[in-house]
Amino acid sequence: xxxxxxxxxIVNELVSNSLKHAFxxxxxxxxxxxxxxGKSGGYKDNIAGSKKEESQGTSFILIVSDNGIGIxxxxxxxxxxxxxxxxxxxxxxxxxxxxxxxxxxxxEFTIKFRVM
Numbered sequence: 001x002x003x004x005x006x007x008x009x010i011v012n013e014l015v016s017n018s019l020k021h022a023f024x025x026x027x028x029x030x031x032x033x034x035x036x037x038g039k040s041g042g043y044k045d046n047i048a049g050s051k052k053e054e055s056q057g058t059s060f061i062l063i064v065s066d067n068g069i070g071i072x073x074x075x076x077x078x079x080x081x082x083x084x085x086x087x088x089x090x091x092x093x094x095x096x097x098x099x100x101x102x103x104x105x106x107x108e109f110t111i112k113f114r115v116m
Contacts, residue, residue: 003115006091007062013084014064014109022068022107034063038112057116065108077101 015031023029038059077099080086088109092099097113 003095003113006094010062010088010091010111011064013088017084018064018066018068018107022066022070024069026068029066029068031066032063034061034065036061057114059112059114062111062113063108064111065102065106067106070103070105071101071107073103075103 011033015033018029018031022031038061077085080089089099092111092113095111095113097111100110100112102108102110
């Protein structure tokens, strides 16, 4: 529940934004939602300083994208003005995740997070 509820809210907000803003003056468009298991592994220093494989949790990648008009160039992902994107950032922080944004050919939000 600690993961599913924030993910549901994130998807809801990003899809709502796409529906409201991405397809202005267009009759059609495409929104995609993908959730896949990420590459596992990674390394973490232990107390002795040697590298050991990190096995805690499973990593996932959530991608929400559209082929709409794209986000304006002045949009600041780190300091969004809209309440909805502030909520998305807060929920991603709650998941201890990372958010990436691509603005080419529409908009694509990629969220990487780990479930313990």
